[in-house]
Amino acid sequence: METRVINPWQWQDQRSYVQAVEVKQAAGTLYCSGQAAVHADGQSSNADMKTQILLALQNLEQVISEAGYESRNIVRLTIYTTSSAEFFSHFDIVREWVAKHGCKQALTLLEVNALFETLCVEFEATVVK
Template sequence: MEKRVINPWEWQKKRSYVQAVEVKKAEATLYIAGQTAIDENGNSSTGNMKSQLLQSIQNLEKIIAEAGYECRNIVRLNIYTTASEEFFECFDLFEQWINKHHIQQASTVFEVKSLFETLKIELEATLVK
């Protein structure tokens, strides 16, 4: 697989994403449905944004590993949140995860009216290998 990052500006580097990712000669593509802070029994979290973000990341990582991919192969990551201000208050946690796995993804943050039950954040990813 060949991956090329297109970043005509520098400012987005401070926000832990890139403007575009071109993929050539990919062996496979994995589309992951939005991952939230729902536990293995299907119970929605009632926790704060930080704890929900952590659980959402853990759930995303579990699916990525089960599928035989690596987090560094995320090329698109959409973030849905019911409270963007709260999300950006714990953005450092998100950035640490991005940096840990050397992820360079095209990304969009959407503030939505609601998510399932008590959920505040949802992560939807596309990966290639």
């Protein structure tokens, strides 16, 4: 697989994403459903935003790994949150997770009215191999 990052500017670098990622000769593509703070028994978390971000990222990483892919090959990440203000107060967690994996992904953040049950954040990803 070959990837090329397209960044006409540099301001996005501090926000842990890129403007676009071109993928050539991918051996596979994994489309991950939104991963949220849901425990292994299927129970939704009712914890605070920070705790939900950590659990949702852990779940995303597990799905990617069990599919035989690597988190570093995420090329598209969409984040849904019920409170962008609260989410951004913990954005350093996402930045650190992205840096840990060396991701260079296109990113979209959406504030939504509600997520399932008590959830307040969800991560949806596209990963290539």
